[in-house]
Amino acid sequence: MAAASLFGADRRLCSADILAPDEVRARIEVAVLNFLTALTSPTSPAISVLPLISRTSANCSLRSGLLNDVSSVYLSYAFSKRSLMRESNAVAFVRVWKVMEMCYKILGEGKLVNQRELFYKLLSDSRKYFSCQRHVNRAIQDVVSLLRCTRQSLGVMASSRGALIGRLVLHEPDEEQIDCSILGASGHAITGDLKVLRKLNLSSDARYIIVVEKDAIFQRLAEDRLYNQLPCILITAKGYPDIATRFILHRLSQTFPNMLIFTLVDWNPAGLAILCTYKYGSISMGLESYRYACNVKWLGLRGDDLQLIPQNAFQELKPRDLQIAKSLMSSKFLQESHRAELTMMVDTGKRAEIEALYSYGFDFLGKYITRKIVQGDYI
């Protein structure tokens, strides 16, 4: 991997544009016209091949910010081709066109759908090509790679899975203010509509943002009202982060550049993978996700916390964990300190969950977090 200067990287960076419905429809029309032109060419008619930006690790690189500490993974201009002529590819080829057709109609109506609704529409329209949700999701990403526009621009809403709570006041224009410090333990649900998130006004006096992997821990800290003792905002995506949660986290980091962002994950390869997604972005949605990379730090659980965990709380690493560890090890973006932690996990063959800290009492978790932040114990 060649070291990328800021400007050099940007030349190679391929990105998905955020477009208005009319422009996306125009791009779809252009794609159709190109296809028809090739098909009806008088000299050499051909069924064109669809050039999709390749979403593999071979096509991804890391770029580092010059003026800030944010690095992100991005995709370059390598293409994987979907062709009707290749047997293995033919169905995928047709799926791309079917999804484009459906999105064209949806955008024409000025509506937004979620992926499940799109699945049913495609199922009723072309049952032969779509038999499960996975086919639809992959085909949507193919269309994103082809037209180079974001998924939301196509009219497909993200899921709303994340929640946040803490010292933050949200204000949608023309709506009531939402004070996130007086909510119940489930917090404020983050909407999947990125347009709405973009228009939110944010005001806060917090000093830290704590990203929590699991919902149960988030609710525990919310019930304890950790943000009344420590000036912070708590946020969770309940597992692997979705675009909406990463979007709002990024907006928070832009609006409040002096706020430090910490993650609280379990000590296992999946936890580290979640941290890396927040930090660098993902390859599968590589055309959009680089925008929302944030400089997050690993607060816990880490190797030197293991002495706090009782022996019987450790579990064995499963084959799936080892798979994730292997792919993280071979990635280009893992920083040294994180790599050392991952090596420790694999060498000891063990994993531990944050809940193991509850054996010290119900308020230990809050104290643990506060102590680590105050002592600057994060990597």
Next chain:
Amino acid sequence: MAGKEKRRNAAALDGDEQRLRRKQEETALLLRRIKGFVRWVVEEVAAGRSPSIVIHRYRNYCSAADSASPSPCSCSYDAPVGTDVLSLLHKDSQTSRLNVLLRVLLVVQQLLQQNKHCSKRDIYYMYPSIFVEVAVVDRAINDICILFKCSRHNLNVVGTTSILLMGWIRFVEGEKNVNCMKNVNAASSIPVSIEAIKDLVSVAHYILVVEKETVFQRLANDKFCERNRCIVITGRGYPDIPTRRFLRYLVEQLHLPVYCLVDSDPYGFDILATYKFGSLQLAYDANLLRVPDVRWLGVFTSDFEDFCLPACCLLPLSAEDRRKAESIIARCYLHKEAPEWRSELEAMLQKGVKFEIEALSARSISFLSDKYIPQKIKQGRHL
């Protein structure tokens, strides 16, 4: 507002001060009874006797073994079906049950004396090594409720949850003004503690309860409440106690019909049944938490023919779905109180298919809000 619309005001039976005074009296009474109970336990132990406490067992439904001709079972909402005896000296699981009960009672007494509230998870974390898990605390709270013949919120054990709500309603909760009528298409995610609600006003004609948050989102995006005078609420899956209490409170105060929209699959049906009959874990409180007049609006497998939906949108029932459906069908309250619901569930099992609400978008994206719900309500096609 047009003169024809009736403003449904909250029943003005309880003024603010009256409610507060009543609460204080109830609390004082409960504290006296707790003291009396503990004194009795101490006296028993001092006299060398093992105190035995009899707790009624409540069951609001059972699974009749023979569904063809169900023998009359004794399940009911009001009467106990049996008793459990708790004692300190018996060497079985009941010993620790009394121990747990006394510990929780201690916490409850402190809450009542200091006029504080907490959730059962908070109580669990006070002595996690003794309680082992939150379900144990849950059972102790149940036992206390049965023993003292009161409800959970009398013990100041509450959970504040965020209910997702939109539509033609407004009320004041404590210090806060919740006015959904200003923008009926916006969802309010509000923490609601029932005790603090007053000035409830609504011009809605009905309440719509939806199972899933995604369906709620769809109705919001389609501006459903602009064209339909109603209140839309979601429990986001299996409804928790505050959501059920809030729904019951709305029904008691506003006297509006309640329609429930769930997926046509065993889990959707289970959620529907929880709203109507209550859950087994909270059998004692079921009478206070259930909304017996809930109407099942849909979706039904018969809908997809009536509304000309493509057959491919029906998905097959998995083995797990079948097991769940069979266990629900065996529940006695379906025989006694809702035989039509039972036949619908049987038809689902027989055809072996399930059907999600999102499938309606195969007709058109806004089919749910534009045609399905308004038509079904107007034509009264619900169970």
